[in-house]
Amino acid sequence: MTDLNLIDRQMKVMLQRCTRIALLGTVLMLSSSPAYAYYGIAEYVSALVAFLVVFDFIIYGATLGIIIFTPLGRKSFYGAIWAASGLIALALYLLDLDTLFAISFLWPPLLLVWVLINLFHEPAMAERRKLMGRVFLSRNPDSMVIDHLAFWLFMLFAQGISLVAFAVLADLSQWVIQSPRDFVIDFFLNRWTWFWLTLVALVASLVVWWIRRPVNLTVLLALCAFLVLNAYSGWFNPGLMFRSQQWSANFVGFDMVDQVLKDSDEVIVVEINGDARAFPDLFITQPHIAGDIIGGEEVVMTYCGLSHLGIAYAPFLNGQRLDLKVMSQLENNLVMWDAVTGIPIQQISGKFERQSERAKEYPHFRMTYGVFKKLFPMGYVYYNPVASLGDQPIKHYWDHMTRLIMFHSIDFQHNDPNKPVFPTLDLKDSRLPWKEKVYGIRNNGDAVAYTKAFLTNHPFVRTKIGGAEMIIAYDAEHGVVTPFYADGYTGTSVDVYGNTDDGRKLRRVEGLLSEVFWMIWAHFEKGTDVNRT
Structure with a gap:
């Protein structure tokens, strides 16, 4: 048997047309949804859902054509399944069952594959199965549709997932594509499943290419x-x-860094039980995460240059030790992830994504390197220079490139007064300029931001935040802002160490975000008060 009969030719023409339409729909879906999001025509997910609906309609049409126009048996049975699946999807949409409706997008391709498999095993298809085998293993032109279909379906599937991975997990892509937070988190949590699916699809496309050379x-x-x-x-x-340095941060004395740091360079300071450590912005920018035992406590400094924010945390959450790595940024703030549980953690909140418990904060505050040397002469400095060219040339150039990109982004964040690096903030609170640096204090669900100008005029503020009486002290001589728990102190004098005029030593407040950009603070701490007295 060398010729296809009339039914075979009709089926072939129909499948060719459905294949071309499906491929076109796939390309449009993968390429146009980011463009929709970028130009503001629709939200990313809304655009993606719209194209998925169109794509599923195409698949439904192809399935119905196979049921009607091929030698498939039990047409009434398959037709009923086809109709029921469409009605169920419609019902889920009308009932606003979004999660189940999203899952229903997977059903049309599965239904199509199921129908094709049953068609392939029909007794009437026995001769055609033999013909398909001969066609596939030969160089017969009749096989070109199958070759191209298989190659492009596998390749486009792999390309689509890898493009989504770039769009949602890579930092730089967010200059153009702003994916919804839930979509990013869900993709990250399932990233390795998507990775292996991509790899399998790529290998499958390469196997088809090796056998038939469709391109x-x-x-x-x-x-x-x-x-x-x-x-x-x-x-x-x-x-x-x-590369996280939670377990490998290097601290040195002043003599090692005096030739590198200027006295005016900013540092983030943690002091516990007399053990003072400074984390210069210059060195903490690249790893974002650096930890050590400070004053007998395990501490990890987390840093986000886009937010101009360093926060010292105890690396424990929900009773387990965290192994923190860098994931990405969302809404211009660092997102880490715990290698033990695999769950993301937003830096500014210190919480597992979609959970309520917050990691313990340690008091930390900003000052210049010169002031740190003066106030803490026995302190140590976090030291993280670029690797030596002679010893590690690849790492040397890699880290230089990384820091060049980071410092360029940070410079843009500081110098453009009205626009963040990544356009992912929707801030409607205009009480302060977007890029003004504030001292944010939060306690028991209450949040207050203080400006440097206000504290310059009011260097000693006594107020209540989250039900606790606090003193916000500004040391004008050293330019340092430090909040303390009042603990019954009624005087009006406290130094940067917490020493009072009556010989007491006040406790520093843990929840200080020192010199964070107002746009970041107000975005994450909606309802914040400003300059409370």
């Missing part, structure tokens, strides 16, 4: 290079650019 080598290499670049940027690059 030339140049096109294949270009497709693979594009996929590898997106996959690397999304799945691997953040961890390589920002």
Whole structure:
């Protein structure tokens, strides 16, 4: 048997048309939804859902065509399943069951595959199965549709997922594409499932290419290079650019860094039980995470240059030790993840994503390096220079490039008064300029921001925040702002160490966010008060 009969030719033409439409729909879905989000025509997910609906309609149409126009048996049975699946999806949509409705998008492709498998095993298809086998293993032109269909379906699936990984997990992509927070978190939590699906699809497309060569080598290499670049940027690059130093931070004396740091350079200071450590912005910018035992306590300093924010945490949450890594940024603030549980943690909140418990904070405050040396002459400084060119040339150039990108982004964040680096903030609170640096204090769900100008005129503020009486003290000589718990103290004099005029020593407040950008503070602490007295 060498010729296809009339039914076979009709089926072939129908499948060719459905394949072309499905491929076109896939390309449009993958390429247009980011553009929709960027130009503000629709939210990213809304655009993606719209294209998925169109794509599923195409798949439904192809399935119905196969049921009607091919030798498939039990047409009434498959037709009833086809109709019921559509009605169920419609009901889920009308009932606003969003999660189940989203899951229902997976059903049309599965239904199509199920129908095709049953068609393939129909007794009337026995001769055609033999013909398909001969066609696939030969160079017969009749096989070209199958070759191209298999190759492009596998390749586009792999390209689509890797492109999404780049869009939602890579930092730089968020200059253009702003994915919804829940979508980013869900993709990250399932990132390795998506990675292996991408790899399997890529390997499958390469196997088809090796057997039948549906495209030339140049096109294949270009497709693979594009996929590898997106996959690397999304799945691997953040961890390589920002290698956590939670367990390996290096601290040195002043003599080691005096030639590198200027007295005017800013540092974030943690002092526990007389053990003082300074984390210069210059050195903490790249790893974002650096830890050590300070004053007998395990402490990890987390840093976000986009927020101009350092927060010292105890690396424990829900009773377990955290192993913190850098994930990405969301809403211009660092997002870490715990390698033990795999769950993301927003730096400014210190909470597991979608959970309520917050990691313990340690008091920390900002000052210049020169002031730190004066106030804490026995202190140590976090030291993280670029690797030596002679000893580690690859790491040397890699870290130089990383810091160049980071410092460029930070400079932009500081110098443009009205626009954040990543356009992911929707701040409607205009009480202060976006880029003004504030001293944010939070306690028991209450949040207050103080400006430097206000504290310059009111260097000793006594107020209540979250039910606790506090003193916000501004040391004009050293330019240091420190909040303390009043603990019954009624005087009006307290120094940067917490020493009072009656010989007491006040406790520093843990929840100080020192010199964080107002746009970040107000975005995450909605309802914040300003300059409370």
